[in-house]
Amino acid sequence: MIQIFALVLLLQSVDLTPAQEMEAAHLMQEIRCVVCEGQSIADSDAALAQDMRLFVRTRIAAGATPDSVRIALAQRYGDEVLMRPRLTGRTLPLYAAPVILLLAGGLLIGVASRRR
Amino acid sequence: MIAEIGRFLVALAFALSALQLLAGWRAASAGSTPAMQIAARSAYTALAAAVIAFGLLIILFLQSDFSVAYVAGHSHVDKPLFYKIAAAWGGHEGSMLLWCVMLVAIGAALARFALKQDEQLKNRAVSIQGGLQLLFLGFLAFASNPFDRLLDVPLQGAGLNPILQDPALAIHPPTLYIGYVGLSAAFSLAVAGLIEGRGGRAIATALRPWSLFAWTALTGGIALGAWWAYYELGWGGWWFWDPVENASFMPWLIAAALIHSAIATEKSGNFAGWTAFLAIMAFSLSTMGAFLVRSGVLTSVHAFALDPERGLWILGIMTILAGGGLTLFALRSGKLGNGDGFALTSREAFIGVNNLLLAAVAGTVLFGTLYPLIMSAFGVSGISVGAAYFNATATPFLAALLIFLPFAPFLPWKKDGFNRRLALRSALWILPGVLAGLWAFLIDASPVAIAAAAFAGWTLAGVVTDLWHHRVLQGAAACFSLTGRILAHAGVVAMALGAVADSTGRPETVRALAEGEQIGIPGFTLTLDGVRRADGRNYLADEARIVVENGRVSELLPQRRFYTAADTTTREVAIQSGFGGDLYVALGEPRARDDGEIAYEVRVSFNPMVWLLGLGALLIVLGGLSASIGRALNGRRAGMMP
Numbered sequence: 183m184i185q186i187f188a189l190v191l192l193l194q195s196v197d198l199t200p201a202q203e204m205e206a207a208h209l210m211q212e213i214r215c216v217v218c219e220g221q222s223i224a225d226s227d228a229a230l231a232q233d234m235r236l237f238v239r240t241r242i243a244a245g246a247t248p249d250s251v252r253i254a255l256a257q258r259y260g261d262e263v264l265m266r267p268r269l270t271g272r273t274l275p276l277y278a279a280p281v282i283l284l285l286a287g288g289l290l291i292g293v294a295s296r297r298r
Numbered sequence: 299m300i301a302e303i304g305r306f307l308v309a310l311a312f313a314l315s316a317l318q319l320l321a322g323w324r325a326a327s328a329g330s331t332p333a334m335q336i337a338a339r340s341a342y343t344a345l346a347a348a349v350i351a352f353g354l355l356i357i358l359f360l361q362s363d364f365s366v367a368y369v370a371g372h373s374h375v376d377k378p379l380f381y382k383i384a385a386a387w388g389g390h391e392g393s394m395l396l397w398c399v400m401l402v403a404i405g406a407a408l409a410r411f412a413l414k415q416d417e418q419l420k421n422r423a424v425s426i427q428g429g430l431q432l433l434f435l436g437f438l439a440f441a442s443n444p445f446d447r448l449l450d451v452p453l454q455g456a457g458l459n460p461i462l463q464d465p466a467l468a469i470h471p472p473t474l475y476i477g478y479v480g481l482s483a484a485f486s487l488a489v490a491g492l493i494e495g496r497g498g499r500a501i502a503t504a505l506r507p508w509s510l511f512a513w514t515a516l517t518g519g520i521a522l523g524a525w526w527a528y529y530e531l532g533w534g535g536w537w538f539w540d541p542v543e544n545a546s547f548m549p550w551l552i553a554a555a556l557i558h559s560a561i562a563t564e565k566s567g568n569f570a571g572w573t574a575f576l577a578i579m580a581f582s583l584s585t586m587g588a589f590l591v592r593s594g595v596l597t598s599v600h601a602f603a604l605d606p607e608r609g610l611w612i613l614g615i616m617t618i619l620a621g622g623g624l625t626l627f628a629l630r631s632g633k634l635g636n637g638d639g640f641a642l643t644s645r646e647a648f649i650g651v652n653n654l655l656l657a658a659v660a661g662t663v664l665f666g667t668l669y670p671l672i673m674s675a676f677g678v679s680g681i682s683v684g685a686a687y688f689n690a691t692a693t694p695f696l697a698a699l700l701i702f703l704p705f706a707p708f709l710p711w712k713k714d715g716f717n718r719r720l721a722l723r724s725a726l727w728i729l730p731g732v733l734a735g736l737w738a739f740l741i742d743a744s745p746v747a748i749a750a751a752a753f754a755g756w757t758l759a760g761v762v763t764d765l766w767h768h769r770v771l772q773g774a775a776a777c778f779s780l781t782g783r784i785l786a787h788a789g790v791v792a793m794a795l796g797a798v799a800d801s802t803g804r805p806e807t808v809r810a811l812a813e814g815e816q817i818g819i820p821g822f823t824l825t826l827d828g829v830r831r832a833d834g835r836n837y838l839a840d841e842a843r844i845v846v847e848n849g850r851v852s853e854l855l856p857q858r859r860f861y862t863a864a865d866t867t868t869r870e871v872a873i874q875s876g877f878g879g880d881l882y883v884a885l886g887e888p889r890a891r892d893d894g895e896i897a898y899e900v901r902v903s904f905n906p907m908v909w910l911l912g913l914g915a916l917l918i919v920l921g922g923l924s925a926s927i928g929r930a931l932n933g934r935r936a937g938m939m940p
Contacts, residue, residue: 212686265684280691283661287654
């Protein structure tokens with residue numbers, strides 16, 4: 183009961199141009215909600231995700247580039263909020279894996295085809 | 299009393315599985331007919347015991363017998379009848395019992411239907427399946443028994459998560475489990491074949507129908523889960539690359555690769571080792587799926603049951619399955635025999651590319667899902683791998699699959715088959731490809747999505763040509779097989795186009811609306827007409843009346859529910875489906891705005907052409923069923939190859 187009628191938080195709104203709106207929406211898909219870790223902030227219901235969405239919209243409205251917003255969020259909440267990890271030494275294997283799998287598999291097929 | 303009988307039956311099934319393991323082994327080694335009969339009868343009796351045990355668990359739920367811990371934890375007297383029954387498999391212990399029922403059913407089915415012409419291999423497979431039953435029934439009896447009693451009997455059950463009270467989610471786990479556990483048949487047959495030193499062809503022939511059926515059920519189960527996520531979780535998404543979703547996607551990919559590679563192995567002996575390897579991996583990954591869901595090692599929105607101790611058990615089972623299976627594979631794969639080899643544009647080569655891409659996606663998903671875990675084992679934390687990574691890496695591979703798909707049905711086995719006729723034929727596929735690409739371009743798709751759409755159009759034309767060219771095939775079996783192939787491939791095209799439409803980003807707006815206020819997204823104007831109470835049997839609810847205008851006027855009634863017993867709030871979204879897509883409205887929390895009005899957060903999105911995804915899944919399932927029927931008809935005429 184209380185939860186239904188709880189009257190909290192003011193919903194602030196920021197006006198964005200349609201292009202900025204798209205940019206913000208795209209960015210939100212790539213930021214992980216710190217509360218519900220499986221979801222992006224675009225999908226999450228958590229209050230913190232709402233704050234993070236507001237932060238993204240405010241910064242985009244102020245003319246910040248998506249990359250700078252990403253960096254700002256990663257600095258504040260840690261690298262784990264980035265759903266598409268940045269390419270660093272620690273994530274190199276992650277991006278190398280698909281390529282290696284493809285090459286190794288291709289080699290296997292090549293070997294298989296030559297057997298007579 | 300009922301719970302004690304249930305306990306006894308689980309123990310009985312466990313003991314009978316041990317008998318099935320030993321007698322089946324003896325039957326295979328000594329060719330003993332009495333031993334074979336003992337193994338078969340153990341399997342049938344174990345099935346009867348497991349099914350009755352499951353029935354008893356349902357009765358305990360119907361009686362709301364809260365002296366049983368599992369019932370107390372997952373039911374409530376106020377719960378609707380259907381969900382009391384569904385709760386029997388809604389939690390860990392019950393779902394594990396269901397898993398065991400299916401595992402034992404596969405054991406009985408192997409004993410009854412498999413391999414009439416090769417009893418030695420069949421007995422070995424029945425024995426191996428008995429071993430699998432022993433592992434999982436042991437886990438059930440000792441570490442997660444649904445019939446455990448409580449010392450302090452509560453007056454009321456702890457209910458069940460209300461978002462799980464849903465028809466699609468009630469049938470989602472059983473369907474998924476038929477798929478997961480069905481793959482155990484392929485595992486047992488492959489392991490039995492390796493032990494017996496059978497050639498790759500015999501193994502592939504034996505495991506094909508089982509894999510096909512299991513894969514079909516897995517497709518249906520995953521689709522039901524995605525559908526549920528779409529309309530129940532209220533986020534408007536259908537696939538989140540969540541670890542638990544990935545856990546079901548990996549065996550699906552591997553099984554999809556398996557049903558294709560097994561065809562090539564059966565025809566020409568090529569990919570013999572690879573087929574056996576996939577059969578072992580498919581069930582191992584299914585078990586890992588259960589491990590990921592149930593152990594809570596990975597943080598996930600779906601991990602409703604968190605229990606590391608049980609995870610340890612499943613990890614042990616995993617080690618035996620994957621470790622044992624792969625060790626056996628390494629020792630014995632030499633006996634599978636080499637294939638005849640194949641040319642660059644033979645059907646084998648294209649099936650090889652299909653397998654390469656499917657396995658690469660599965661490998662990437664596996665690596666991506668486990669990477670944070672691996673890195674944290676090395677003390678590196680803070681790495682997160684999410685949807686954006688999987689979309690960037692897996693999607694191009696899946697799109698590439700479509701380029702090669704339409705050629706395969708026109709290519710001969712072993713020999714080069716790319717001739718002038720096929721070149722001319724494929725030229726006809728270009729125009730539909732261009733049109734589909736153009737469509738994707740017009741709906742503002744990303745470059746990868748435009749390419750995927752073009753490939754999908756190309757593939758659709760190829761599938762139609764396949765149907766046209768092969769329609770004259772003789773016989774009912776060939777007819778069902780062809781229909782299966784056409785439907786499943788058309789389903790893949792529909793899913794690809796649906797995913798492209800979805801990837802264009804759904805127009806979406808969230809706004810706090812007071813009564814009488816409007817919210818708009820391109821093409822629609824929505825007015826919040828009013829909010830009223832709409833309480834149900836075990837929940838309180840606010841229901842908004844939202845008037846939709848898009849040329850004509852209609853209304854949508856999204857709800858926000860508060861389940862008193864579970865102390866949980868859920869959202870019942872309202873969806874208006876049309877050809878162009880779904881208008882999707884969710885009602886959020888009421889708030890006081892700075893102008894003093896009470897406003898409800900209303901979230902509106904338009905999800906383009908979601909029906910394509912549903913249609914695709916349906917076609918794939920129908921295709922799988924049709925191909926299974928074709929397989930069964932074929933099996934009747936013993937010795938005849940399709």
